[in-house]
Amino acid sequence: MRKNIVAGNWKMNKTFQEAEELIDQIVVGMEEMSLKCEVIACPPALYLEMASDYAEESRIKIGAQNVSEHDKGAYTGEIAAPMLASVDIEYCIIGHSERRKYFHETGEQLAKKADILLDYGIKPIFCCGEVLEEREKGIHFDVVRKQLTEGIFHLNKDEFSNVVVAYEPVWAIGTGKTASPGQAQEMHAFIRNLISEKYSKEIAEETSILYGGSCNPGNAKALFSNPDVDGGLIGGASLKADDFLKIAASFE
Numbered sequence: 001m002r003k004n005i006v007a008g009n010w011k012m013n014k015t016f017q018e019a020e021e022l023i024d025q026i027v028v029g030m031e032e033m034s035l036k037c038e039v040i041a042c043p044p045a046l047y048l049e050m051a052s053d054y055a056e057e058s059r060i061k062i063g064a065q066n067v068s069e070h071d072k073g074a075y076t077g078e079i080a081a082p083m084l085a086s087v088d089i090e091y092c093i094i095g096h097s098e099r100r101k102y103f104h105e106t107g108e109q110l111a112k113k114a115d116i117l118l119d120y121g122i123k124p125i126f127c128c129g130e131v132l133e134e135r136e137k138g139i140h141f142d143v144v145r146k147q148l149t150e151g152i153f154h155l156n157k158d159e160f161s162n163v164v165v166a167y168e169p170v171w172a173i174g175t176g177k178t179a180s181p182g183q184a185q186e187m188h189a190f191i192r193n194l195i196s197e198k199y200s201k202e203i204a205e206e207t208s209i210l211y212g213g214s215c216n217p218g219n220a221k222a223l224f225s226n227p228d229v230d231g232g233l234i235g236g237a238s239l240k241a242d243d244f245l246k247i248a249a250s251f252e
């Protein structure tokens with residue numbers, strides 16, 4: 001069944017103590033809530049093992065923010081999928097616009113990352129989305145279609161059924177400028193239709209498609225009430241337990 005998901009991308013924030021405090025607050029807060037979604041925290045790699053210990057004792061799931069496309073070897077500074085699997089990480093974000101922009105990640109690399117994650121039983125959260133100029137030129141659908149085609153549409157049906165898609169218009173990330181519920185729904189329906197054409201209507205209906213970009217407790221309900229928006233990938237607002245939990249409570 002298609003899952004509602006709220007995932008927090010902490011990016012490069014928090015010391016170890018702050019990270020432990022944040023995850024503790026989220027887990028304690030979740031105990032009191034009757035949630036209609038899965039809640040995922042994606043802390044920096046250094047804190048994954050600590051976060052994973054929390055996941056053992058609670059409903060929270062843990063995701064990494066990145067993975068190497070190689071499984072081991074001389075790749076200084078990288079973290080491999082088997083390493084993530086060895087500390088029971090369930091999800092991993094790939095294709096975030098910051099990694100595409102600052103680390104020049106290509107579609108080809110992302111396809112390899114998706115493959116290696118799935119080989120080790122980790123579900124990719126695949127990010128796609130256009131920059132402002134592309135939306136202004138009216139080519140945002142083409143951009144997103146290309147990103148999906150290059151990054152994940154080589155997967156077979158079984159593999160694809162373990163993928164979460166996150167539509168993150170780059171112009172909305174960290175800018176305070178959210179896509180309108182209508183803009184989000186339009187792109188999410190487009191993505192679901194592409195999945196349906198590539199795989200099947202059933203698989204498309206089962207795929208969780210998250211919205212990301214300045215989502216906060218004030219706008220989450222309107223975004224998530226769209227039929228094709230199955231939750232959010234949350235950056236800034238995931239760094240405060242209260243805000244993050246309010247977003248997780250935004251499903252009708």
Ligand code: PEP
Nearest residue numbers: 173174212213214235236
């Ligand atoms: C993100 O970077 O994935 C994101 C959605 O960030 P923010 O919520 O801060 O816009």
